[in-house]
Amino acid sequence: MRAIGPLLGFLLASAAWAEIPDVLYHYGQYDVLMKNVEARTVPQEDWDRFIMGDRTRYQQKWYRRGLYGSSHPGYAAWFMDIRKPGQEPWFMAIRMTESCRKTPSYNMAKLFADPRVINYFETRKPNEYKSIDDYRDQCFDSITESGVQYWHMKVETMAGREAWTDCEKFVNRLFDGLHAQVIEDMSWDESWYIRDRDCIESIQGTPVEVIEMISSIPGYGSEVLPNGNKRTPTMNANSSQPLIILKALIEAAVLEPKQLARFDRALAEFDLINPSFWRPDVNTTKPHWVADQTRLLVKGYRRCLKSGRIEAWKTHARGVYERLVKLSFSEYDAAIEKTFGQNFCER
Numbered sequence: 001m002r003a004i005g006p007l008l009g010f011l012l013a014s015a016a017w018a019e020i021p022d023v024l025y026h027y028g029q030y031d032v033l034m035k036n037v038e039a040r041t042v043p044q045e046d047w048d049r050f051i052m053g054d055r056t057r058y059q060q061k062w063y064r065r066g067l068y069g070s071s072h073p074g075y076a077a078w079f080m081d082i083r084k085p086g087q088e089p090w091f092m093a094i095r096m097t098e099s100c101r102k103t104p105s106y107n108m109a110k111l112f113a114d115p116r117v118i119n120y121f122e123t124r125k126p127n128e129y130k131s132i133d134d135y136r137d138q139c140f141d142s143i144t145e146s147g148v149q150y151w152h153m154k155v156e157t158m159a160g161r162e163a164w165t166d167c168e169k170f171v172n173r174l175f176d177g178l179h180a181q182v183i184e185d186m187s188w189d190e191s192w193y194i195r196d197r198d199c200i201e202s203i204q205g206t207p208v209e210v211i212e213m214i215s216s217i218p219g220y221g222s223e224v225l226p227n228g229n230k231r232t233p234t235m236n237a238n239s240s241q242p243l244i245i246l247k248a249l250i251e252a253a254v255l256e257p258k259q260l261a262r263f264d265r266a267l268a269e270f271d272l273i274n275p276s277f278w279r280p281d282v283n284t285t286k287p288h289w290v291a292d293q294t295r296l297l298v299k300g301y302r303r304c305l306k307s308g309r310i311e312a313w314k315t316h317a318r319g320v321y322e323r324l325v326k327l328s329f330s331e332y333d334a335a336i337e338k339t340f341g342q343n344f345c346e347r
Contacts (some may be wrong), residue, residue: 018184020101020192023093024069027080027240028090029245037092037205043065047197062172066183066193067200069094073217074225075190075239085326088247089240092205093213100181100199105192107184108171109150112136120178124345128170139167152186158221189227207252210244214261221270221290238290239275239332242340243324249301250317254310257302264298274333289333296340302346316344 010173026033035041042051052065053175070076073091080089121132129135132343140151155165175183181196194200204213214220219239225231249255255263274289286292298319304313320339327335 001136018107018190019101020030020105020182020344021071021190022101023095024071024192024194025073025076025091025093026067027073027076027089031089033090033092033205036203037209039306040202041200042197042203044197046251051197052195056086059224060167063168064193066195067094068185068191068193070188072226073213073220074222074231075188076214076232078188080237080240081200085328087306088325089244090205090247091210092203092339093209094203095201096194096196097199100196101320102195103181104181105182105184106175106178107186109152109186111151112140113149115347116178117174120174124160124177126170126173126177128166128173135167135170139165157259188217189205189225191227192226196216200343210248211252211255211259211263214245214248219269219270220266223271223273238272241270242293242297242336245299245325246317246321249297250314252307255301257305260305262299264295264302267294267298269296280326289312300340300342300344303343307345312345317340320344 025308037047047067051067068079077092080091106114106116116309120126121129121135127143129138136151139153141154142149142151144150153171154166155166175195179196181194181199183193183195185191185267193338219226223230231237268291270291272290274286301310301313304310324335324339
């Protein structure tokens with residue numbers, strides 16, 4: 001990527017572009033994410049097929065393709081895969097390279113205030129549009145919030161590529177021409193997507209690393225997000241946390257007592273509610289449901305560790321996990337409440 005000139009650098013630094021964080025968090029399925037964790041990056045073949053190719057997770061248009069992540073797991077949890085029977089939820093941390101973090105990201109909503117985009121039209125003179133004003137007027141509408149003008153595409157298709165508009169197709173050519181490495185997600189708080197695989201310095205997400213992240217990330221299990229907003233309860237996000245925690249305890253090497261105590265203290269701070277809060281036949285909100293259930297797991301783990309029967313705990317816990325991932329939402333809460341308090345090492 002070409003270096004940003006002093007004037008462009010000054011203008012970008014003066015604008016309200018969100019700073020790219022050191023780490024982005026991403027939820028997905030265990031078997032998929034563990035390939036990245038083991039490689040410490042996204043393998044090239046997977047990047048070409050599933051990130052930037054036609055087999056993207058949500059069938060994204062070209063200009064929306066990339067590896068998505070958020071500055072905090074609370075923002076990313078909304079996009080956790082809906083937990084269908086048989087799916088195993090997991091999350092990973094994507095550490096960004098310093099060079100990509102220091103290069104301001106692009107943002108569709110602020111596209112026409114970006115000096116790099118203005119310079120692109122002035123110097124490249126693309127054939128598709130007479131000028132940047134012509135592209136803006138043909139393809140975008142504006143909204144103003146708190147005195148700031150934002151832009152959004154007039155028409156965004158949801159169908160396959162044959163239905164994509166010329167406006168949509170040009171955005172991708174624009175990003176390619178600008179060698180855009182990271183795009184700020186215009187539709188979600190504190191989120192970005194990576195278009196350049198070289199921006200990934202490393203990926204963490206082994207079972208031990210997940211336990212450490214849950215133990216150390218402030219507000220990991222809080223309904224209140226870092227920006228002060230309250231996260232919207234989601235069935236898949238709340239139901240997946242106990243499965244992630246159970247899987248991590250099963251697959252991680254035996255935890256030291258201090259690790260276990262730190263983990264338990266973090267779980268005690270969770271205030272995520274029970275995932276079946278939405279069901280008319282339940283209609284009961286349990287404010288600390290995830291904390292209460294997962295701490296029962298840790299209590300049992302600690303008991304079995306002290307008695308020298310941790311392998312028996314893991315064997316039984318693995319069977320519990322395999323049964324839980326096969327359940328539907330309607331069966332999930334009761335099954336968790338029935339099993340997490342059991343003494344796994346005496347069965």
